[in-house]
Amino acid sequence: MPHDAVRPLLVFDLDGTLVDSALDLMGTLNALLVREGLLPVPVEAVGRMVGLGARVLIERGLRANGVEPEPARVDRLFADFLVHYGDNIAVSTRPYPGVEAALDRFAAAGWRFAICTNKPEALSFKLLDALGLTSRFDAVCGGDTFPVRKPDAAHLTGTIARVRGETAGTARAIMVGDSHADVAAARNAAVPVVGVSFGYTDKPMAELGPDVVIDHFDALWDAVAGLEKREIGRA
Numbered sequence: 001m002p003h004d005a006v007r008p009l010l011v012f013d014l015d016g017t018l019v020d021s022a023l024d025l026m027g028t029l030n031a032l033l034v035r036e037g038l039l040p041v042p043v044e045a046v047g048r049m050v051g052l053g054a055r056v057l058i059e060r061g062l063r064a065n066g067v068e069p070e071p072a073r074v075d076r077l078f079a080d081f082l083v084h085y086g087d088n089i090a091v092s093t094r095p096y097p098g099v100e101a102a103l104d105r106f107a108a109a110g111w112r113f114a115i116c117t118n119k120p121e122a123l124s125f126k127l128l129d130a131l132g133l134t135s136r137f138d139a140v141c142g143g144d145t146f147p148v149r150k151p152d153a154a155h156l157t158g159t160i161a162r163v164r165g166e167t168a169g170t171a172r173a174i175m176v177g178d179s180h181a182d183v184a185a186a187r188n189a190a191v192p193v194v195g196v197s198f199g200y201t202d203k204p205m206a207e208l209g210p211d212v213v214i215d216h217f218d219a220l221w222d223a224v225a226g227l228e229k230r231e232i233g234r235a
């Protein structure tokens with residue numbers, strides 16, 4: 001197996017990419033909205049609500065009710081969100097079909113894995129623990145791990161540096177994500193990106209401009225092989 005610093009690395013987004021968490025995320029949002037005397041939002045709205053972290057999710061839930069989000073109210077609801085969602089984080093949430101088989105296949109070929117998510121870091125660990133996935137990842141970096149988050153490149157490059165060390169660079173790292181924030185972070189960091197078509201986005205993934213789109217985790221191997229070939233051709 002090659003030296004750690006040059007081992008290839010898959011960096012996964014979490015919500016809508018590795019795990020289908022829509023019911024639990026929207027369930028917590030709706031519990032909070034109803035508690036505030038507001039209307040719940042339909043689960044189908046997940047595509048235009050999730051992707052920029054819990055705070056933005058709460059703001060969008062308030063706006064969907066025609067309420068301008070005041071910072072103090074968002075702070076209070078964010079604290080409630082952490083508790084309620086933390087207690088219900090894996091009621092319905094499961095990995096997408098084929099995730100574990102794909103991880104097995106890449107791991108057997110020497111790949112390492114990391115998570116770069118806008119979900120708060122503690123909740124990300126809690127969810128991965130509940131699903132028995134934590135040990136698969138060499139780094140789990142949430143929306144509050146660094147001073148910036150996706151779509152900022154530094155969230156992705158910081159995640160890669162956690163795995164490889166500060167000086168190793170981004171060669172042979174590939175991002176896998178479901179939203180605009182993922183594609184933009186990857187582009188900003190000059191890292192190739194696989195877009196999944198089954199996650200949470202208000203625009204079709206193909207329109208967000210990833211290098212390649214997959215419809216199922218079974219297609220990830222060939223998609224990554226194609227990107228690796230292209231990168232080698234370019235080097």
Ligand SMILES: O=C(O)COP(=O)(O)O
Nearest residue numbers: 014015051052053117118
């Ligand atoms: O919590 C969110 O809004 C999004 O999380 P993600 O970055 O894992 O998609």
Ligand SMILES: [Mg+2]
Nearest residue numbers: 013015016178
């Ligand atoms: Mg996502």
